[in-house]
Amino acid sequence: MPPDLQPTFRALADPTRRDILRMLGDRDMTIAEVSDHFDMTRAAVKKHLVVLGDGGLITVRAEGREKINSLNAHALRPVADWLGWFESFWDTRLDALKSAIEKETSNDTGHNNND
Amino acid sequence: MPPDLQPTFRALADPTRRDILRMLGDRDMTIAEVSDHFDMTRAAVKKHLVVLGDGGLITVRAEGREKINSLNAHALRPVADWLGWFESFWDTRLDALKSAIEKETSNDTGHNNND
DNA sequence: AATAAGTGAAACCAAATGGTATCTCTTTAT
DNA sequence: ATAAAGAGATACCATTTGGTTTCACTTATT
Numbered sequence: 001m002p003p004d005l006q007p008t009f010r011a012l013a014d015p016t017r018r019d020i021l022r023m024l025g026d027r028d029m030t031i032a033e034v035s036d037h038f039d040m041t042r043a044a045v046k047k048h049l050v051v052l053g054d055g056g057l058i059t060v061r062a063e064g065r066e067k068i069n070s071l072n073a074h075a076l077r078p079v080a081d082w083l084g085w086f087e088s089f090w091d092t093r094l095d096a097l098k099s100a101i102e103k104e105t106s107n108d109t110g111h112n113n114n115d
Numbered sequence: 116m117p118p119d120l121q122p123t124f125r126a127l128a129d130p131t132r133r134d135i136l137r138m139l140g141d142r143d144m145t146i147a148e149v150s151d152h153f154d155m156t157r158a159a160v161k162k163h164l165v166v167l168g169d170g171g172l173i174t175v176r177a178e179g180r181e182k183i184n185s186l187n188a189h190a191l192r193p194v195a196d197w198l199g200w201f202e203s204f205w206d207t208r209l210d211a212l213k214s215a216i217e218k219e220t221s222n223d224t225g226h227n228n229n230d
Numbered sequence: 231a232a233t234a235a236g237t238g239a240a241a242c243c244a245a246a247t248g249g250t251a252t253c254t255c256t257t258t259a260t
Numbered sequence: 261a262t263a264a265a266g267a268g269a270t271a272c273c274a275t276t277t278g279g280t281t282t283c284a285c286t287t288a289t290t
Contacts, residue, residue, distance in 0.1 A: 032265085
């Protein structure tokens with residue numbers, strides 16, 4: 001059974017959360033460290049981290065009194081796969097191919113050479 | 116300047132809207148046709164279509180009294196690019212490489228990890 | 231001309247979202 | 261031992277979101 005994409009897409013829908021992901025791409029960070037980069041309270045950042053966790057996009061480990069947040073980019077894989085379904089629609093080479101086929105098809109309508 | 120990703124990510128965050136996109140991948144549809152596939156009013160579907168339009172994911176053309184909605188998958192390109200930034204984190208081959216490097220690094224510390 | 235079909239738009243509603251402030255708990259430092 | 265630092269939890273608030281109902285407008289159909 002495929003993973004539930006909804007919590008992941010949901011997590012990605014907020015710009016603050018996307019920023020957090022890129023920050024964690026650089027290095028693991030505590031909640032306080034993440035909060036330092038934003039103009040909002042630590043509690044608000046914490047909520048974002050919970051949403052990211054729900055989407056499977058981060059993991060948290062305790063280290064003394066600190067909680068270290070790490071990027072779990074594997075959760076992006078199903079999202080990329082979902083997008084892949086549409087790849088044939090926006091790949092420019094395929095666009096060219098499609099145009100060619102359509103031109104061919106319209107030719108077929110005019111001159112039926114199939115008998 | 117790069118396009119604003121926010122409206123697109125926002126549009127993708129709802130399962131109904133993602134379903135609509137896949138439907139439009141098969142063929143263009145009027146609002147009424149799209150609505151037939153969901154257990155909600157046409158007005159609700161219309162709202163979803165507006166959000167998809169804000170995200171650049173669909174285009175609409177008038178045809179008599181009907182409005183034909185088409186997929187514009189090109190708007191997914193920036194999203195795929197955004198995801199691409201993380202690709203190095205979840206590519207399985209790179210994972211293997213990373214594990215190897217980490218193993219090498221832990222060896223460098225002089226610790227024996229066999230005990 | 232009258233009616234039906236397709237859509238747009240507005241008012242409204244409950245629930246979710248993104249934020250705050252405050253209090254508590256555990257861990258570290260003086 | 262006391263205080264400070266890091267984090268969790270809760271209550272609260274305004275706005276957004278996803279849905280509804282209703283009414284108006286334009287285009288086809290008979």
